[in-house]
Amino acid sequence: MDITLPLGKERVSEIGQLLRPGKLFSVGEAAVHPGGVVANTGLAMKLFGGKVALAGKIGSDPFGDMIASAFARRGAERWLIRKEGETTSYTVALAVPGIDRILLNHPGANDTFSAEDLSHELLEGAALFHFGYPPLMRGMYENDGEGLLSVLKKARAAGAVTSLDLSMVDPDSGAGKADWKSILKKALPLVDIFVPSVEELCYMLDREKFESLRKKAGAGDICEFVDVEADLRPLAETCLEMGAKILLIKCGAPGLYYKTASAEDLAPISDALGLNKAGWAEKEGFEASYVPDRLLSGTGAGDTSIAAFLTALLKGCTPEACARYAAATGACCVSAYDALSGLKTFEELDAKIQNGWKKRESKGEA
Secondary structure, eight states: OEEEEEOOSSOOSSGGGTOOTTOOOOOOOOEEEOOHHIIIIIHHHHHTTOOOOOOEEEESSHHHHHHHHHHHHTTOOTTEEEETTOOOOEEEEEEOTTSOOEEEEEOGGGGGOOGGGSOHHHHTTOSEEEEOOGGGOHHHHHHHHHHHHHHHHHHHHTTOEEEEOOOOOOTTSHHHHSOHHHHHHHHGGGOSEEOOBHHHHHHHHOHHHHHHHHHHHTTSOGGGGOOIIIIIHHHHHHHHHHTOSEEEEEOSTTEEEEEEOOHHHHHHHHHHHOOOHHHHTTOEEEEEOBOOSOOOOOTTHHHHHHHHHHHHHHTTOOHHHHHHHHHHHHHHHTTSSSSSTTOOOHHHHHHHHHTTOOBOOOSOOO
């Protein structure tokens, strides 16, 4: 469950301007919705017209009841796994005007998720298998990522193209102490489409760069200080060298960066999905964000951007069009407190773009 608390109406530069010990602070109405990659990316893909099966593990608590009910209303409850005696994962998102949201996460039943929870019936005939948030799932990062490898191998064995999303890591948690560079080195050869954020990627692959950017940003958003040439391209080249074929790096409010492998490396994806190798091979670009009609919360913006990117890819769009739909969807998502209410269909996005939807100033050509 995602529980979004809107804090204040005036823009601030750091959370300390709002929250202080001993102070009573009035907040807006809490928005409570199913969240995380399964709900946000999966249900958004359904909204965009995809045929999607959603698999996740929930507990036997009230949050589990709420998720099961919400999924049932959308005809998406079949593959939910309910574990008696376990709790459901939830995230409290503090939505503060002017700064990135602050997330408080309880992993719950996600910690025990494993490849055994993915049935052969579920995977049979799947064109694409999208998996998200292994840093929030203890079974995925323990033992040097053996659980994550098992999940990806099972999806590959079923014939699915694989897609992987990450999440930010609490440095003081078990996930924060895991060797993510080693885990990704083993996992990315099994990943066709890799869709992390720049913060996640920096933390996992180049800690020195991450600390440098964090110092430069101070109390601000790291994404505003990322450079295409100095930061994004080296990270992207590392990911492609490790085995990823199509890379989309979420860069928060500034936009999205993409880079793809050679036609030879893309051949398996092309064969499975009918991807135009010539149109996708060795592409690179930065897609600046569109200016949102209003800015309420970033909850789910990355997840739904990925949903748009993957759906557009499955529909046969070019990488440029996929990135454009992803950027436009992110701008729509932040106009609501939940992940789905602000979304628009691709046809509606096309019309809005053609009518001169303003974009943020780009970080430069890639």
